[in-house]
Amino acid sequence: MENWRRQPWVFATFIGPGTLWLFLFFLLPLGWIWLFAVGEREGPVDIVVTWTLENYREALQPVYLQLFLKTFLIALVSTAICLVVAFPVALAICFAPDRYKNVLLLLVILPFWTNMLIRTYAMIAMLRQNGFVNDGIGLLWTALKYLLTPVGLDGLMGERFAPLPLLYNNTAVVLGIVYVYLPFMVLPLYANLEKLDRSLIEASLDLGASQVRTFFEIIVRLAKPGIVSGIILVFIPALGTFLISDLLGGPDSQLIGNVVERQFRAANNLPLGSALSFLLLYLTFIALALRAWFAARAEKADA
């Protein structure tokens, strides 16, 4: 890279297509949405940019702020579960024999071969009242009851199996988010752990640190860049979720993404939808900036 000043054309050739693509298909449309947020509707189709702040004022009403908070919590819980589940998986793949590694990585990204909508519908088939999980537990229940009857203990188990309410609630939404976004946590963690210098682990163990201490003080610390990128890759899309909460959620599972989607479609209120989505964007930026600031401060304190 020290050479790019001397060979600007090479640099431009490499950076050009990507920049053009992002400008045309990301920044430009985003600019439109940003303008919609300060616009007003004039009839069912036209939006006039009047630089009004009315849409932002409406988006800051308690009813929406409460949804922002709820969405934030759901995304936070889902990200935490993803991290706890993904870390051992990533570690296991790292320490697997070389010939299995590619197969294991393939298994992690295998769900991407199917559309997300289909995968979410598959979750419905798993979790619903007469779904595979409830049917499976029901079978076990019947078997257990059959076994307990001769001993006279079957009375403990109730008359009939009551299916568990697994679907159409907030737990199902979290489960759905974890299921869909788990690979986004595993892959950066794996990439990071794979580069880890294993002699450091041996040194830590040789010098008398316990397995637990070695895990937290050596492996987790060295995996920090992977953890951070995994968290960002899962948390930010989880904030914008609307499909999963729409299909798996219950009566109180509406997230901010659902409101935005409805403004853009059924409600035909693009200005409000744009203001809400930009508010989410601003909040995400603030969160990332705060994180960077805390990280910088911690680094200074360490030094």
Added chain:
Amino acid sequence: MIPVRRRGLLGGGLAVAGLLPLSRFARAQEDQVNIYNWDTYIGSDTLAEFTDATGISVRYDLYASSDELFGKLREGNPGYDVIFPSNNYVERMVAGDMLMPLDHALVPNLKNIAPAFANPSYDPGLKYGAPYTYSLLVIGYRKSAVAEPPTSWSAVFGPDAPVGRVSLPNETDLVRVALKSLGKSLNSEDPADLKAAEELLLEVKRRRVVKMFAPDTGQDLLLSGEVDLAVDWMGDLRQVMAEDDDLDFVVPSEGTVLGIDCMCIPKGAPHPTAAHAFIDFVLRPEVHAAIAEEIQYAIPNQPAVELLPAEIRDDPQVYPPAEVMAKSEVPAYRGEAAEKLFEDVLTRVLAA
């Protein structure tokens, strides 16, 4: 490397991107018609018969919801000739100057439309759309799960509604039927009425009656046993009733939402003459009757209804009696500000 001029790209880029997929069909001579319709909403032989009868070939695209249709056309017609918007979207699209008036001289079969549908509030004199089918928003239920069949909206909104066993639509129609259950017009914009409807829905939610506010999937929840009562369209419920004898539906005694889907020609249609020919063809009694028999929806075409088998024609669950129809109302579109009143109530109910 093709030189890219920024202004040309900004001006024409979006329009070109929208038109490209269809432009190869947009030829001058009208030997083609581009139709955009709901899924499973036409007879399996209708299109082939139309081509045989007229020599006009058909390109057929599908959409899943009215707002998908509206969203696709709001930035300009990408090349469709015939679309099937619901009554309130007909009004919205007329307000947005997106529809072409029908030339009644080219659609003589409009005379077949039953008098009750010939001069509707959403489109006086059928200026923009030919009514295609109609449906009521009703309460579907599982017979073995309810003590006695429901008769009114109190089955889902009243104190006896079963906890966690009801699915309600997640659209503004929910607010409209709540108004109806309170004895008000479903088009009432009176703040007191809307407040009362909101209170009613919040109370229903507080009692944990609702299992899910379903995005047009109430009939599936009913079929899979997730809920015992589902508010959904008559036509959708008839489809699941065919699969499960234990399901039935009732039109609530207070009246309900009447939805009418229409055949319209969007502005900028490349083949308007062929579009008129298609609409006229569908309104032929034998054609419309064949469609109705297959898709199980009620049609507003008098001579076509007379051609239907008696068991369909006389089934009050397909063609509800006049007194039931009289209590139902067509939701009116009175501009975006009025729509927002209903949207805001829905948002507060869903977010609570």
